[in-house]
Amino acid sequence: MEYFAGEFDVAVIGAGHAGIEAALASARLGCETIIFATNLDSIGNLPCNPSIGGTAKGHLVREIDALGGEMGKAADKATIQSRMLNRGKGPAVHSLRVQVDRRLYSAIMKETLENQPRLLVKQAEIVDLRQISDNKWEVVTKLGALYRAKAVIIATGTFLGGRIFVGEVHYDSGPDGMFAATSLSQVLKNMGISLRRFKTGTPPRVDFKTIDLDKLEVQPGDEKVVPFSFETEEPPVNRAVCYITWTTQKTKEIILKNLHRSPMYSGVIEGIGARYCPSIEDKIVRFADKETHQLFIEPCGLNTREAYLQGCSTSLPEEVQAEMYRTIPGLENVQIMRTAYAIEYDCCDPLQLYPTLEFIKFKGLYGAGQFNGTSGYEEAAAQGLVAGINAALKIKGQPPLILERSGSYIGTLIDDLVTKGVADPYRMLTSRSEYRLVLRQDNADERLTPLGKKIGLVSDEKWEKFKEKQELKQQELRRLTTTVIRPSEEVNKILEKHGTTPIQTGVRLVELMRRPQLGYEQLKKVDNTRPTLPDAVMEQVETEIKYEGYIKRQLAQIKEAKRLEALSLPEDIDYYEITGLRNEAKEKLSKIRPTNIGQASRISGVNPADISVLIIWHKTRAAATKSDNILENENL
Numbered sequence: 001m002e003y004f005a006g007e008f009d010v011a012v013i014g015a016g017h018a019g020i021e022a023a024l025a026s027a028r029l030g031c032e033t034i035i036f037a038t039n040l041d042s043i044g045n046l047p048c049n050p051s052i053g054g055t056a057k058g059h060l061v062r063e064i065d066a067l068g069g070e071m072g073k074a075a076d077k078a079t080i081q082s083r084m085l086n087r088g089k090g091p092a093v094h095s096l097r098v099q100v101d102r103r104l105y106s107a108i109m110k111e112t113l114e115n116q117p118r119l120l121v122k123q124a125e126i127v128d129l130r131q132i133s134d135n136k137w138e139v140v141t142k143l144g145a146l147y148r149a150k151a152v153i154i155a156t157g158t159f160l161g162g163r164i165f166v167g168e169v170h171y172d173s174g175p176d177g178m179f180a181a182t183s184l185s186q187v188l189k190n191m192g193i194s195l196r197r198f199k200t201g202t203p204p205r206v207d208f209k210t211i212d213l214d215k216l217e218v219q220p221g222d223e224k225v226v227p228f229s230f231e232t233e234e235p236p237v238n239r240a241v242c243y244i245t246w247t248t249q250k251t252k253e254i255i256l257k258n259l260h261r262s263p264m265y266s267g268v269i270e271g272i273g274a275r276y277c278p279s280i281e282d283k284i285v286r287f288a289d290k291e292t293h294q295l296f297i298e299p300c301g302l303n304t305r306e307a308y309l310q311g312c313s314t315s316l317p318e319e320v321q322a323e324m325y326r327t328i329p330g331l332e333n334v335q336i337m338r339t340a341y342a343i344e345y346d347c348c349d350p351l352q353l354y355p356t357l358e359f360i361k362f363k364g365l366y367g368a369g370q371f372n373g374t375s376g377y378e379e380a381a382a383q384g385l386v387a388g389i390n391a392a393l394k395i396k397g398q399p400p401l402i403l404e405r406s407g408s409y410i411g412t413l414i415d416d417l418v419t420k421g422v423a424d425p426y427r428m429l430t431s432r433s434e435y436r437l438v439l440r441q442d443n444a445d446e447r448l449t450p451l452g453k454k455i456g457l458v459s460d461e462k463w464e465k466f467k468e469k470q471e472l473k474q475q476e477l478r479r480l481t482t483t484v485i486r487p488s489e490e491v492n493k494i495l496e497k498h499g500t501t502p503i504q505t506g507v508r509l510v511e512l513m514r515r516p517q518l519g520y521e522q523l524k525k526v527d528n529t530r531p532t533l534p535d536a537v538m539e540q541v542e543t544e545i546k547y548e549g550y551i552k553r554q555l556a557q558i559k560e561a562k563r564l565e566a567l568s569l570p571e572d573i574d575y576y577e578i579t580g581l582r583n584e585a586k587e588k589l590s591k592i593r594p595t596n597i598g599q600a601s602r603i604s605g606v607n608p609a610d611i612s613v614l615i616i617w618h619k620t621r622a623a624a625t626k627s628d629n630i631l632e633n634e635n636l
């Protein structure tokens with residue numbers, strides 16, 4: 001029996017990483033919001049690695065923070081170990097990755113949701129979803145509570161149609177022993193939403209006290225820790241270490257002997273797995289020539305003995321898992337606390353979405369997170385933020401937020417999803433962006449905080465801090481450009497010490513900084529007028545001076561790309577009416593409904609000839625509109 005339980009502007013189904021950002025954004029932008037979770041202990045749960053960030057994922061977290069999202073702040077508060085990855089490579093791929101206390105991270109997010117004005121947090125499974133009219137929806141819980149909302153955001157993650165696989169044992173369940181959401185999939189299919197079956201897997205959690213740590217290599221955190229959030233004053237401190245070990249020949253033998261019992265290899269699992277998060281079985285099979293595989297032992301928190309065996313995700317039977325782990329140095333007597341498993345779940349085909357993450361066919365319905373075919377906490381949070389912002393902006397009658405791929409990894413992620421679609425769970429990589437040098441994690445605030453301010457998600461305090469940093473940066477660039485270093489014995493000794501040529505005449509500091517051997521560290525004895533500057537400003541200034549040429553070239557490419565992005569395409573265009581377009585292009589354009597010619601040019605099956613036709617069509621239409629307006633004015 002259904003009963004009316006309340007009316008909201010926005011209803012968010014799911015309180016994982018996507019749902020959290022969506023609900024906070026929508027409530028912070030002034031919308032009455034309700035967020036549902038099948039279990040409130042799933043709020044901000046980390047069912048896989050107890051870490052936030054990593055290559056390209058660190059960029060996403062910084063961008064979420066710059067736009068006014070929450071993940072970066074929570075990660076800083078829950079950090080137990082911090083490392084900047086790829087420091088030995090160029091700044092484009094420097095990526096922050098932190099180990100977090102899993103329980104603390106979830107508790108911080110739950111408290112943040114509960115303390116957010118205009119946001120109600122509700123434990124309930126949504127079993128029905130009905131469209132009353134455009135931008136008018138009803139969601140119904142398992143207990144019959146009916147809620148109305150102008151917008152609904154689906155962020156159901158790995159719970160939707162969740163099914164667990166461990167060897168020959170399979171059963172309906174969400175992650176970490178929580179209930180699966182078993183009703184909503186059919187409702188969505190009946191509405192005409194096409195769903196896919198994807199899968200992912202996780203390694204075991206083993207008991208630290210049963211690991212012989214003396215046999216393992218220690219991996220400490222960085223000496224100098226930098227925070228994720230631009231708002232974090234005090235950087236977190238390292239309070240734990242990770243350990244490194246390797247699989248052995250014996251491990252390989254056990255896996256190969258039992259491969260037929262792995263649901264992935266016995267064909268029981270139909271779901272498509274993530275290419276970039278292979279199970280240990282996949283690694284042994286795919287890289288047969290490799291004798292051993294590196295594993296990381298990561299602490300799951302400060303008040304738990306649970307250790308996450310990174311690199312060893314599997315769905316082999318439990319007894320095989322135990323046998324296999326005990327062949328690994330340091331784990332000879334290991335006890336499993338949580339068995340590794342694979343999970344299959346339903347997600348949608350993201351080609352059904354606009355870059356706002358609203359469904360093309362359902363006004364007021366949005367998708368976010370794993371539900372859109374991605375994998376990863378950071379990817380999920382980024383989409384949740386954009387979906388929440390757009391649901392609120394639409395309700396408030398304001399223009400949508402569409403992030404361009406030339407401006408952010410979030411824009412790149414969403415454009416890839418809604419323009420190219422996904423063949424397997426999509427994980428963000430720096431190689432997915434053609435503008436890596438411009439989309440660095442250190443300048444995420446410069447690229448996105450003004451946008452966050454414009455839409456109303458960035459607080460005044462954050463904005464003032466941002467402006468201050470920008471001012472410091474500009475002052476410093478001016479100082480380096482105008483300060484001349486005169487040749488002297490002392491100066492030239494320092495230059496030679498760093499393997500670069502001495503100077504004969506006065507040289508501007510910026511010129512010296514351009515030399516590959518010289519940076520702030522090396523020039524500190526030469527540069528007597530240096531003001532005290534935050535590390536973040538020095539890092540950014542040094543990068544922009546050293547990579548100036550490359551950055552300029554990428555900015556020119558971006559300018560060219562923006563030219564096509566500026567040629568917008570109306571929602572209701574009939575591509576079958578446009579002569580000169582090939583049939584395949586007509587079909588693809590009609591299905592994906594690109595919002596501009598730039599997006600159209602990235603759709604597979606739409607080739608340059610089709611784009612030329614579209615550009616001509618756009619110009620003709622613009623000219624016609626112009627002459628109509630002139631005529632109209634003349635008639636007035």
Ligand SMILES: Cc1cc2nc3c(=O)[nH]c(=O)nc-3n(C[C@H](O)[C@H](O)[C@H](O)COP(=O)(O)OP(=O)(O)OC[C@H]3O[C@@H](n4cnc5c(N)ncnc54)[C@H](O)[C@@H]3O)c2cc1C
Nearest residue numbers: 014015016017018038048126157158175181369370376380
């Ligand atoms: C076993 C496993 C292994 C993973 N491995 C990796 C990996 O190797 N690499 C990686 O990057 N990521 C991995 N992940 C993925 C990562 O966990 C997800 O990407 C991330 O949690 C997705 O966030 P989300 O917000 O989309 O969904 P989730 O975090 O899954 O949250 C979904 C939320 O929706 C709620 N919900 C679902 N259906 C309903 C309903 N009908 N009514 C009400 N509430 C509902 C749930 O209660 C939950 O709060 C793994 C996840 C799992 C489970």
